[in-house]
Amino acid sequence: MSATAVHSLWTMAGGVTSAAPAEKFKAPVIEYAQLTPVLIVIGVAVVGVLVEAFVPRRARYYTQVFLTVVALAAAFAAVIGLAAGGYGTTKAHIAAMGAIAIDGPTLFLQGTILLTSLVAVFTFAERRLDPAAHGNHVDSFAAQAASVPGSDSEKAAVRAGFTTTEVFPLVLFSVAGMLVFPAANDLLTLFVALEVFSLPLYLLCAVARRKRLMSQEAAVKYFLLGAFSSAFLLFGIALLYGYAGSVSYATIANVVDGSVTRIDPALADTMGNDALLLIGGAMILTGLLFKVGAVPFHMWTPDVYQGAPTPVTGFMAAATKVAAFGALLRLLYVVLPGLAWDWRPVMWAVAIVTMLGGAIVAITQTDIKRLLAYSSIAHAGFILAGVIATTPDGISSVLFYLGAYSFVTVGAFAVVTLVRDAGGEATHLSKWAGLGRRSPLVAAVFAVFLLAFAGIPLTSGFSGKFAVFKAAADGGAGGLVVVGVISSAIAAFFYIRVIVLMFFSEPKADGPTVAVPSPLTMTTIGVGVAVTLVLGLAPQYFLDLASQAGVFVR
Amino acid sequence: MNPVNYLYLAALLFTIGAAGVLIRRNAIVVFMCVELMLNACNLAFVTFSRMHGNLDGQIIAFFTMVVAAAEVVVGLAIIVSVFRSRHSASVDDASLMKL
Numbered sequence: 001m002s003a004t005a006v007h008s009l010w011t012m013a014g015g016v017t018s019a020a021p022a023e024k025f026k027a028p029v030i031e032y033a034q035l036t037p038v039l040i041v042i043g044v045a046v047v048g049v050l051v052e053a054f055v056p057r058r059a060r061y062y063t064q065v066f067l068t069v070v071a072l073a074a075a076f077a078a079v080i081g082l083a084a085g086g087y088g089t090t091k092a093h094i095a096a097m098g099a100i101a102i103d104g105p106t107l108f109l110q111g112t113i114l115l116t117s118l119v120a121v122f123t124f125a126e127r128r129l130d131p132a133a134h135g136n137h138v139d140s141f142a143a144q145a146a147s148v149p150g151s152d153s154e155k156a157a158v159r160a161g162f163t164t165t166e167v168f169p170l171v172l173f174s175v176a177g178m179l180v181f182p183a184a185n186d187l188l189t190l191f192v193a194l195e196v197f198s199l200p201l202y203l204l205c206a207v208a209r210r211k212r213l214m215s216q217e218a219a220v221k222y223f224l225l226g227a228f229s230s231a232f233l234l235f236g237i238a239l240l241y242g243y244a245g246s247v248s249y250a251t252i253a254n255v256v257d258g259s260v261t262r263i264d265p266a267l268a269d270t271m272g273n274d275a276l277l278l279i280g281g282a283m284i285l286t287g288l289l290f291k292v293g294a295v296p297f298h299m300w301t302p303d304v305y306q307g308a309p310t311p312v313t314g315f316m317a318a319a320t321k322v323a324a325f326g327a328l329l330r331l332l333y334v335v336l337p338g339l340a341w342d343w344r345p346v347m348w349a350v351a352i353v354t355m356l357g358g359a360i361v362a363i364t365q366t367d368i369k370r371l372l373a374y375s376s377i378a379h380a381g382f383i384l385a386g387v388i389a390t391t392p393d394g395i396s397s398v399l400f401y402l403g404a405y406s407f408v409t410v411g412a413f414a415v416v417t418l419v420r421d422a423g424g425e426a427t428h429l430s431k432w433a434g435l436g437r438r439s440p441l442v443a444a445v446f447a448v449f450l451l452a453f454a455g456i457p458l459t460s461g462f463s464g465k466f467a468v469f470k471a472a473a474d475g476g477a478g479g480l481v482v483v484g485v486i487s488s489a490i491a492a493f494f495y496i497r498v499i500v501l502m503f504f505s506e507p508k509a510d511g512p513t514v515a516v517p518s519p520l521t522m523t524t525i526g527v528g529v530a531v532t533l534v535l536g537l538a539p540q541y542f543l544d545l546a547s548q549a550g551v552f553v554r
Numbered sequence: 555m556n557p558v559n560y561l562y563l564a565a566l567l568f569t570i571g572a573a574g575v576l577i578r579r580n581a582i583v584v585f586m587c588v589e590l591m592l593n594a595c596n597l598a599f600v601t602f603s604r605m606h607g608n609l610d611g612q613i614i615a616f617f618t619m620v621v622a623a624a625e626v627v628v629g630l631a632i633i634v635s636v637f638r639s640r641h642s643a644s645v646d647d648a649s650l651m652k653l
Binding site: 145146148149150191195199202206212213214216217218219220221223224227228231232234235238239242245246247302303307370 | 592595648
């Protein structure tokens with residue numbers, strides 16, 4: 001296309017009759033039925049905003065909890081319905097004019113995200129852990145997030161019994177973004193979904209009831225670094241768009257592996273330009289690895305995990321990781337398989353430093369939330385080992401690992417909310433000494449989660465790690481497996497150290513108390529333990545499910 | 555004029571923004587540098603759109619603007635609340651959680 005021909009695209013409109021362009025316009029076809037999980041969650045989130053505006057303050061909490069739980073359950077039912085209808089396997093296809101892929105990984109990850117969010121929302125709704133303030137039950141969130149910590153307006157808000165019920169619509173918006181993120185089939189949808197799930201999370205980090213300065217600090221850090229990384233992602237998208245002339249995954253993939261026979265003369269400059277592809281791909285990977293929390297881009301993880309309200313940390317640690325790995329898998333397996341020779345060595349290096357870095361730095365931690373944060377970094381490395389396999393087994397093992405890991409994480413952070421002293425949650429490890437003597441049940445449950453993190457047999461962590469490492473070894477990444485096993489051993493040290501601390505040291509006189517939670521948190525922890533044990537003892541059904549689901553549609 | 559020049563400009567703006575994020579210490583200025591990076595992306599999108607003769611890039615530029623606006627809403631809310639409680643928006647002061 002010559003320069004004048006290109007230019008005429010913008011200037012022709014005045015010259016042609018008005019009827020001609022109207023004929024060319026085709027209304028988009030949107031498969032609403034297959035988008036129901038997302039639509040339900042978004043719709044109820046909007047209703048939740050209206051509830052904040054119109055429902056009396058006293059009834060808001062119950063209304064919001066009810067709406068949120070119903071929305072997540074209904075969306076999960078919709079995912080099951082789609083999977084039963086064969087959209088995960090035989091009827092997998094690309095919906096919404098190429099924007100969304102409805103296939104096995106999409107449905108599996110959406111189901112995982114919805115279930116983990118559902119149990120995480122129970123910890124959001126928990127109101128029995130903190131002592132009642134002025135006769136009002138309080139949850140983990142600030143009475144009024146806008147009031148300055150320690151000010152009169154904050155005290156007035158606490159006295160009036162305000163609660164930040166906005167967290168429930170915010171969670172729903174975030175979940176909606178997470179549902180779209182692994183399903184995105186063009187780069188624009190990917191970017192918008194990333195922002196839709198990130199922006200509510202930044203806010204959620206800032207609204208803790210206790211330790212508010214830390215919570216706000218965590219939010220600022222998360223926000224600035226998150227915005228920085230999404231700018232990288234966006235510039236990467238711009239470069240890939242320049243390279244391929246489209247943001248659709250399939251088109252880019254075709255240009256990458258050279259199966260486009262006819263190169264548009266106008267694109268000759270850009271399509272042949274591997275610099276655009278390599279730099280663009282690297283920048284998009286940077287953005288995604290930031291969300292995943294892989295090592296060169298992990299700086300935000302410990303601070304944000306420590307500062308955010310613990311229920312939010314649990315939700316974020318579990319669901320964000322699932323969504324981000326879903327998107328990463330789809331990008332690497334659908335868009336850039338033609339570039340595998342280039343990205344595999346880079347991802348090797350990232351996986352190795354992530355596994356070792358996370359496990360080694362975790363040893364020195366003295367705060368339980370920071371410890372779990374570094375452990376989540378190490379786990380990101382293990383999952384990356386499965387991603388690198390570039391085999392169908394690689395996909396399904398990563399899916400299985402994400403499902404197993406997310407429930408353990410939500411459960412572990414739910415246990416952290418229970419151990420409290422006068423200042424709120426007692427997160428310093430020294431306070432956990434002797435917890436097993438005082439409250440054997442809580443300590444035992446936490447020990448189960450730690451063993452699952454460590455990958456001890458009979459827990460879901462072992463099945464997940466085994467699947468991922470097996471896939472990596474079969475995929476020719478044997479060296480990675482060796483590093484993975486070594487860093488698992490390092491990681492096991494500090495998990496076991498916490499268990500020893502809880503069970504084999506004397507409780508301190510001024511130690512923390514264990515709050516008795518309502519059935520809400522009990523459900524969360526119960527589901528966490530149940531999934532951990534079931535996936536550890538009888539993983540076969542779920543492994544089969546993951547391997548059925550492990551095929552991307554193109 | 556050769557549209558590639560606009561790409562160089564976009565890359566330059568993006569680099570200036572990224573350097574600003576890393577160097578500047580005031581959260582508001584850091585945030586403005588992020589916005590500069592997003593606008594550099596927009597310039598790149600529009601330029602590529604012109605080069606390829608399709609409209610995708612221009613549409614994406616609109617989406618980027620909306621996302622940037624949403625980010626401003628969330629970001630300023632967080633930064634202002636931090637400023638009100640600490641009387642400082644310096645990112646160096648945010649060190650409660652350092653080891």
